[in-house]
Amino acid sequence: MNGVPDLIVIDLDGTLLCPRGQVSESNRRALAEARGAGVRIMIATGRTHVECRQILEAIDYQGPMVVASGAALIDLPSESTLDRDLMDQDDVVVLSEIMRDHDCASLILKDRHAVGYDYLIVGSQHLHPVSNWWFDAHGIACRTADSAEEDSHPEDTLRIACIGAPDLMGQAAERVSDRLGQSVSWRHWPAVGREGEVVHMLEVFGSGVDKWTMVERYAIDQGIPRERVAAIGDGLNDIQLLRECGFGIAVDNADDQVIEAADARTGCHSQDGVADAVDRLLRGWS
Structure with a gap:
């Protein structure tokens, strides 16, 4: 340089x-x-x-x-x-359905400054233990809903993600690519987990983020x-x-x-x- x-x-x-x-x-x-x-x-x-x-x-x-x-x-x-850079709510609904089909909770990240909380969790009965650990460790403020269509702040979504085994996240990622193509940006990769625990995160953003x-x-x-x-x-x-x-x-x-x-x-x-x-x-x- x-x-x-x-x-x-x-x-x-x-x-x-x-x-x-x-x-x-x-x-x-x-x-x-x-x-x-x-x-x-x-x-x-x-x-x-x-x-x-x-x-x-x-x-x-x-x-x-x-x-x-x-x-x-x-x-x-x-x-x-x-x-x-925000996500389109129609895309969020589709993504949440894909995650539900893979028995995963959808972690919908919000703009905390705009809405006053961090995550809307859709399908909390499927929340991965690593997510519970992470939220507790960092004092994360969450709300829950049965579907993404119940989101009270659909205009303030930054990211949607789910946590699971690497092969399961890979399968979900293929569905995301097939359904939404270039309209979103996504990756699945190792997530920060508890010691010795191997999990992956599939995270999806608006296109170009x-x-x-x-x-x-x-x-x-x-x-x-x-x-x-x-x-x-x-x-x-x-x-x-x-x-x-x-x-x-x-x-x-x-x-x-x-x-x-x-x-x-x-x-x-x-x-x-x-x-x-x-x-x-x-x-x-x-």
């Missing part, structure tokens, strides 16, 4: 966070040094801001952050929504050129971000597709790869 970036975008799980889900002192210190040098730090995560409050407090985070893999831009500490799409809109609004944006990530929802930003960096534990999309690599998330990358970026990646 030529010179120090104006904005560094950083993923959480598998990137900033160590395997125990914590921020190391080295990584925390590196972020503080970057801010002290006048570089903006932006978190871009698949989580919602409510699902990472303790992490954000640990790094003294303030300002805009990308949540739900690019479906919204949230300001902290106000927790107000600055920008968002991506971390980079939201970061790019923010950068344009702030007058930050694409070439002055660096990003660090590891997951499938980081591929477009790393490919399109001025300088994309994959941690060593990243998926092969992510590494291929990046311009450079840094150490893995268990060895303070973010701290090493930020230090090099502050020196012009020398």
Whole structure:
């Protein structure tokens, strides 16, 4: 990279966070040094801001952050929504029916700032134990309904998802592709679960939703050129971000597709790869 970036975008799980889900002192210190040098730090995560409050407090985070893999831009500490990409309610109804046919609860993520709660759960009798654990651990506010057609806030949906065994999520993903094609964006991949438990999440967004799409809109609004944006990530929802930003960096534990999309690599998330990358970026990646 030529010179120090104006904005560094950083993923959480598998990137900033160590395997125990914590921020190391080295990584925390590196972020503080970057801010002290006048570089903006932006978190871009698949989580919602409510699902990472303790992490954000640990790094003294303030300002805009990308949540739900690019479906919204949230300001902290106000927790107000600055920008968002919403789903079509007709698509949500179809998707919820597909998830019901696979005996899965539909986790319909809402714009909390607009509606006052986090998820509408359709078919709660099929809620996966991992979802119960996750909601309890993070103090997630939920409402329930028997069908997506009962949604009181259909105009405020950011994402719909379900949790289950990898093969079951793969089957549901095929149905999504067959029924809705390019009208939505989706992926199924490993979800954060309890220790030793392997589950996948199928998550579906409106067409074109991506971390980079939201970061790019923010950068344009702030007058930050694409070439002055660096990003660090590891997951499938980081591929477009790393490919399109001025300088994309994959941690060593990243998926092969992510590494291929990046311009450079840094150490893995268990060895303070973010701290090493930020230090090099502050020196012009020398």
